[in-house]
Amino acid sequence: MPEPILSIRDLVVEFATEDGVVQAVDGVSYDLYPGETLGIVGESGSGKSVSQLAILGLIPQPPGRIASGEAIFEGQDLLKQSKKTLRRLRGDNIAMVFQDPMTSLNPVLKVGDQIGEAIRAHRDVDRKAAREQTIRLLSVVGVPNPERRFDQYPHEFSGGMRQRAMIAMAIANEPKVLIADEPTTALDVTIQAQILEVLKKAQDETHAATILITHDLGLIAEMADRVVVMYAGKVVELADVGKTFSAPRHPYTVGLMDSLPRLTVDEDWLRPIPGQPPSLINRPPGCPFHPRCFLSRGRAVCREEEPPLRPIEGEGHLTACHFAEELEGQQGKLVETPAGAAG
Amino acid sequence: MTEFDRHSSGGIPTLDAGADPASLGPATPMSSGSIQADEFALVHEHGLELKARSQWAYARKRFFRHRLAMASLIVLIVILGAGVFAKQVAPYAYDQQDFAHSGQGPTLEGHHFFGTDVLGRDYFSRVVYGIQTSERVAFLVAFLSTLIGTLIGAFAGYYGGATDNLLMRLTDLVLTLPGLAVLLTAAAFMGNGKPTRVAFILAFLFWTGLARIVRGTFLSLREKEYVEAAKAAGSGDVRIMLRHMLPNAIGPIVVNATLIVGVAILTEAALSFLGFGVQPPTPALGSLINEGQNVSSTMWWLVTFPGLTIVLIVLCINFIGDGLRDALDPTQRRLRA
Numbered sequence: 044m045p046e047p048i049l050s051i052r053d054l055v056v057e058f059a060t061e062d063g064v065v066q067a068v069d070g071v072s073y074d075l076y077p078g079e080t081l082g083i084v085g086e087s088g089s090g091k092s093v094s095q096l097a098i099l100g101l102i103p104q105p106p107g108r109i110a111s112g113e114a115i116f117e118g119q120d121l122l123k124q125s126k127k128t129l130r131r132l133r134g135d136n137i138a139m140v141f142q143d144p145m146t147s148l149n150p151v152l153k154v155g156d157q158i159g160e161a162i163r164a165h166r167d168v169d170r171k172a173a174r175e176q177t178i179r180l181l182s183v184v185g186v187p188n189p190e191r192r193f194d195q196y197p198h199e200f201s202g203g204m205r206q207r208a209m210i211a212m213a214i215a216n217e218p219k220v221l222i223a224d225e226p227t228t229a230l231d232v233t234i235q236a237q238i239l240e241v242l243k244k245a246q247d248e249t250h251a252a253t254i255l256i257t258h259d260l261g262l263i264a265e266m267a268d269r270v271v272v273m274y275a276g277k278v279v280e281l282a283d284v285g286k287t288f289s290a291p292r293h294p295y296t297v298g299l300m301d302s303l304p305r306l307t308v309d310e311d312w313l314r315p316i317p318g319q320p321p322s323l324i325n326r327p328p329g330c331p332f333h334p335r336c337f338l339s340r341g342r343a344v345c346r347e348e349e350p351p352l353r354p355i356e357g358e359g360h361l362t363a364c365h366f367a368e369e370l371e372g373q374q375g376k377l378v379e380t381p382a383g384a385a386g
Numbered sequence: 387m388t389e390f391d392r393h394s395s396g397g398i399p400t401l402d403a404g405a406d407p408a409s410l411g412p413a414t415p416m417s418s419g420s421i422q423a424d425e426f427a428l429v430h431e432h433g434l435e436l437k438a439r440s441q442w443a444y445a446r447k448r449f450f451r452h453r454l455a456m457a458s459l460i461v462l463i464v465i466l467g468a469g470v471f472a473k474q475v476a477p478y479a480y481d482q483q484d485f486a487h488s489g490q491g492p493t494l495e496g497h498h499f500f501g502t503d504v505l506g507r508d509y510f511s512r513v514v515y516g517i518q519t520s521e522r523v524a525f526l527v528a529f530l531s532t533l534i535g536t537l538i539g540a541f542a543g544y545y546g547g548a549t550d551n552l553l554m555r556l557t558d559l560v561l562t563l564p565g566l567a568v569l570l571t572a573a574a575f576m577g578n579g580k581p582t583r584v585a586f587i588l589a590f591l592f593w594t595g596l597a598r599i600v601r602g603t604f605l606s607l608r609e610k611e612y613v614e615a616a617k618a619a620g621s622g623d624v625r626i627m628l629r630h631m632l633p634n635a636i637g638p639i640v641v642n643a644t645l646i647v648g649v650a651i652l653t654e655a656a657l658s659f660l661g662f663g664v665q666p667p668t669p670a671l672g673s674l675i676n677e678g679q680n681v682s683s684t685m686w687w688l689v690t691f692p693g694l695t696i697v698l699i700v701l702c703i704n705f706i707g708d709g710l711r712d713a714l715d716p717t718q719r720r721l722r723a
Contacts, residue, residue: 147611213619
């Protein structure tokens with residue numbers, strides 16, 4: 044394995060709320076290697092986005108607080124950098140595509156000027172040069188008629204076009220790391236496919252290592268090389284995308300896979316994971332997943348001991364389950380279906 | 387530090403000819419956004435000409451369709467224009483005395499439209515010069531207080547926390563000062579007379595409302611995703627405040643500034659009426675009423691015409707403020723029917 048370009052270790056992010064301190068991210072560690080696409084999946088509130096915003100210094104503090112951990116990018120810990128250094132990094136070395144293109148563009152500024160601003164914030168270029176670069180970027184991301192589009196306002200762009208513009212803004216300075224935070228969630232399905240193509244193309248052009256945050260497993264299968272599965276602010280499994288789908292070694296991942304409806308089988312019921320994610324305030328001891336787990340079956344060690352993230356089955360596959368070995372050789376339909384729903 | 391300053395020479399990735407955007411499929415505008423926006427996009431894609439309107443064009447159009455605001459604007463331009471060109475408009479100098487025609491009622495004879503006072507000075511000329519004084523004070527007040535209010539409100543709203551607390555408590559402090567008492571004291575201490583001095587005193591009291599409005603607007607704008615996106619793109623604080631947030635807050639600021647002009651004219655009139663504002667011989671609308679009130683039972687025109695002028699100016703400014711508020715709201719895309 045080559046040197047990782049971004050290396051996150053034991054990241055803990057807390058938010059002070061009226062009800063107590065919420066640990067949104069609780070000891071997350073993973074590496075991002077050059078050129079790869081790392082998918083991060085998890086349900087809402089599992090800390091996917093927060094961990095990314097934290098390393099960019101975009102967590103509002105207070106109420107947020109980065110309690111501990113480090114994020115090594117090119118030999119330097121991002122969490123220890125000054126605001127000014129981080130600002131210079133953002134949009135230059137590390138760029139981000141946001142979830143909702145309808146709200147991520149300023150309604151009163153021309154789209155072209157907003158993209159140009161990303162260039163001019165980091166490069167000493169004049170307006171004219173920035174305009175030319177922006178027009179080139181717009182054509183890279185597949186915005187037709189870019190010269191005219193440059194002078195239009197966001198309300199004259201459709202959702203898909205806006206997301207293309209956002210991607211253009213993100214790749215404007217050829218970032219080394221591109222963070223895409225649910226880039227297709229706010230778009231409808233036909234546009235999603237187009238945006239994926241644009242993202243892939245943007246990756247090819249810039250050779251940026253990409254972190255893809257999503258709860259869409261289809262998107263992961265399509266785009267990711269490796270997958271980080273997060274649950275309740277923790278990494279519960281980390282594996283190659285093939286292993287994640289074919290041989291998941293954490294009951295939560297198994298549950299996620301089971302919840303996907305199959306086109307080849309006539310299924311009357313979806314198979315959701317029973318129960319709710321735990322409250323992040325007053326986190327219960329032991330494995331955070333044990334109340335919903337089909338493997339745990341009330342075993343004491345699950346309730347009492349927090350499982351560490353440990354290697355399983357060869358290189359690069361990590362799981363945080365005491366009984367991961369019991370999953371070996373098993374496949375599919377492990378989650379109990381609701382009574383009477385089977386068949 | 388230097389490792390982060392990566393300035394690649396390559397610049398921007400280029401499009402290999404012909405590969406895209408065709409392969410990305412047709413640009414089908416489908417979105418949850420406004421239908422109107424998609425129609426625009428559609429029309430563009432099919433190559434039909436349709437002139438894109440900027441935000442300002444929309445605002446202009448909406449304002450021009452606001453009838454009351456337009457009528458007020460015309461009246462106000464006439465009144466304020468008379469003040470600006472007082473020298474050309476006024477038939478006499480403001481201090482020119484003519485004892486042969488003292489105490490005369492409104493008449494066309496000798497162009498004494500508003501009559502003359504006991505010293506035989508033409509009151510129309512004095513009102514026109516009074517408008518000039520009052521509008522100079524009012525615009526200076528509006529400019530200064532908008533500047534102060536916007537700056538303080540913007541910093542408080544953007545940075546929040548301790549900065550916000552400090553600046554807002556300062557604002558509260560100024561707000562709690564009893565206005566008229568401070569005005570009278572300040573006028574007495576700073577010496578009477580000069581219009582600019584009166585303007586500074588008024589501006590010191592008038593910026594608080596705008597500071598609160600701008601703070602509130604910036605507080606909500608700060609949470610907008612495009613502000614976060616701009617931060618993620620590496621834009622600095624000042625750039626975000628000036629380029630991203632201020633244009634979105636311009637509506638309330640402009641409306642407030644116009645309203646301040648109205649209030650400043652009123653307050654300056656009150657100050658001058660009480661004798662603490664602009665001092666004779668320079669005429670101001672308030673001091674004109676003051677001069678006339680002693681003889682108001684016999685020479686009604688001496689209080690009526692300056693008074694009417696004040697009422698008219700303030701009314702017009704308020705109507706224009708309403709029109710601007712409707713026109714400058716960037717979330718309101720529909721044109722007034």
